[in-house]
Amino acid sequence: MNAPIDLVVRNARVATASDVFDADIGIAGGRIVALAQSLPKAEREIDAAGRVVTPGGVDAHCHLDQPMAPPVRMADDFDTGTRAAACGGTTTVIPFAAQEKGQSLRAAVEDYHRRAHGKAHVDYAFHLIVSDPTPHVLNEELPALIAQGYTSFKIYMTYDDLKLDDGQILDVLSVAREHGAMAMIHAENADCIEWLTKRLEAAGRTAPRFHAHARPMLVEREATHRAIALGQLVDVPILIVHVSGREAVEQIRWARGHGLQVFAETCPQYLFLTAADLGVDDSYQGARCVCSPPPRDKANQEVIWDGLSDGLFTLLSSDHAPFNYDAPEGKKPGGEEVAFRHIPNGIPGIETRLPLLYSEGVLSGRITLEKFVELTATNPAKAYGLHPRKGTIAIGADADLVIWEEREFVLRNDDLHHAVDYTPYAGMTLRAWPALTLAAGEVVWDGRAFHPRQGRGRFLACGRPTLRPPRRS
Ligand code: DUC
Ligand code: ZN
Ligand code: ZN
Numbered sequence: 001m002n003a004p005i006d007l008v009v010r011n012a013r014v015a016t017a018s019d020v021f022d023a024d025i026g027i028a029g030g031r032i033v034a035l036a037q038s039l040p041k042a043e044r045e046i047d048a049a050g051r052v053v054t055p056g057g058v059d060a061h062c063h064l065d066q067p068m069a070p071p072v073r074m075a076d077d078f079d080t081g082t083r084a085a086a087c088g089g090t091t092t093v094i095p096f097a098a099q100e101k102g103q104s105l106r107a108a109v110e111d112y113h114r115r116a117h118g119k120a121h122v123d124y125a126f127h128l129i130v131s132d133p134t135p136h137v138l139n140e141e142l143p144a145l146i147a148q149g150y151t152s153f154k155i156y157m158t159y160d161d162l163k164l165d166d167g168q169i170l171d172v173l174s175v176a177r178e179h180g181a182m183a184m185i186h187a188e189n190a191d192c193i194e195w196l197t198k199r200l201e202a203a204g205r206t207a208p209r210f211h212a213h214a215r216p217m218l219v220e221r222e223a224t225h226r227a228i229a230l231g232q233l234v235d236v237p238i239l240i241v242h243v244s245g246r247e248a249v250e251q252i253r254w255a256r257g258h259g260l261q262v263f264a265e266t267c268p269q270y271l272f273l274t275a276a277d278l279g280v281d282d283s284y285q286g287a288r289c290v291c292s293p294p295p296r297d298k299a300n301q302e303v304i305w306d307g308l309s310d311g312l313f314t315l316l317s318s319d320h321a322p323f324n325y326d327a328p329e330g331k332k333p334g335g336e337e338v339a340f341r342h343i344p345n346g347i348p349g350i351e352t353r354l355p356l357l358y359s360e361g362v363l364s365g366r367i368t369l370e371k372f373v374e375l376t377a378t379n380p381a382k383a384y385g386l387h388p389r390k391g392t393i394a395i396g397a398d399a400d401l402v403i404w405e406e407r408e409f410v411l412r413n414d415d416l417h418h419a420v421d422y423t424p425y426a427g428m429t430l431r432a433w434p435a436l437t438l439a440a441g442e443v444v445w446d447g448r449a450f451h452p453r454q455g456r457g458r459f460l461a462c463g464r465p466t467l468r469p470p471r472r473s
Helices: 078-087 105-116 135-147 166-179 190-202 210-214 217-234 246-257 285-289 298-310 353-362 369-383
Strands: 007-015 020-028 031-036 044-047 052-055 057-059 090-093 096-098 127-129 152-156 182-186 238-240 262-266 401-410 429-439 442-445
Touching: 007 369, 007 401, 052 057, 052 369, 057 353, 057 369, 078 090, 078 429, 078 442, 090 429, 096 105, 105 127, 105 135, 135 166, 152 166, 166 182, 166 217, 190 210, 190 217, 217 238, 217 246, 246 262, 246 298, 262 298, 298 369, 353 369, 353 429
Parallel strands: 007 044, 007 052, 057 090, 096 127, 127 152, 152 182, 182 238, 238 262
Antiparallel strands: 007 020, 020 031, 052 401, 401 429, 429 442
């Protein structure tokens, strides 16, 4: 017998990736069990009259409590990071269990479970970062971990402690092909970056803004093309993460036109920031916005917006990489204003991802509500084997829901729930914010207050990707 409905979200304007319709949502035991025009009264009722209700966001690219070389440390752990996620409407996060060179992948995963367990307020899965693809990792650990629900991994083409050479990338992609995993690729050419960085340093150009000069679009375009070629050689789908602008987009369109399965992710920083946010002259303030790839210019922002609406992008993630600005473990390592090469890369964005896209994408008419849901919830869940439990509003799905309130306000860092001392989006006028976030039927954010329950978040073993091949556009 079906469990009785214990909660009804009434009069919802339900948005999924394919439809927007009016319904009551019936919830039992943390799952959606009914969608109907008029459900009987339940013990608990939430009135969503006049409000859009979307699936809880799935942030498929964020970094939480990821081990860093001392003195650098991430500001958010699974407690504060998932708190911020929930308050911004995200109910599933997929951060990274990162292998250090010389470390077994299994040890990295076990360590990461210890960091997450009992702390997370929303559900979580793990991607792997493969930085040392030894024969044991390739032949034993990766296949076993994929079978156990770690079905995606990130490959870096840059960063000395993480990058793989082309032969290693081919080896890892072969494992993805054989076992049906999803390979995410950080595409920037490490040698070009190093060459440019040394020349900038020799010229005394070490202020934060030169980070963008050391990583021009060309280095991303070349690596994107190479990643596509390596994927083609192995004959495996790949997903290019944090695409920043036109030249990389062109490579992806080219690949799609040739029938290659290349998926693409972008992030809010490439819609809302430009290289000018890295500062002027020798000011250190711009360290706040140092991330890789760096933000580009207004024209590139437009290219990214177009890619969101026309199907080029598969998903939009935050790439939340939380470092305090004014801190010796953050953007000022050891308390110093350091040369750009030593500034920890990354910006916070786990809480602002959905409100930014809802405000400037949906309410400005750049994307439809259905596209918003597809990019922020449904496709991330499909890409990493969590759909249909996550990423949609359907019978049987987890009752992860966001009720939206459309109101104008100026964003301040004090409004946010991360443990970072800044947001790059402070001062922006937003036009929407979650009035309520439900995670498995529990209120985690009521529009004013966060409702903590550490350990509420469950580990999710991922299945294989279920994305359809991209259009040949
Ligand atoms: N770039 C990454 O690749 N990861 C974390 C943050 C960043 O800027
Ligand atoms: Zn990356
Ligand atoms: Zn990242």
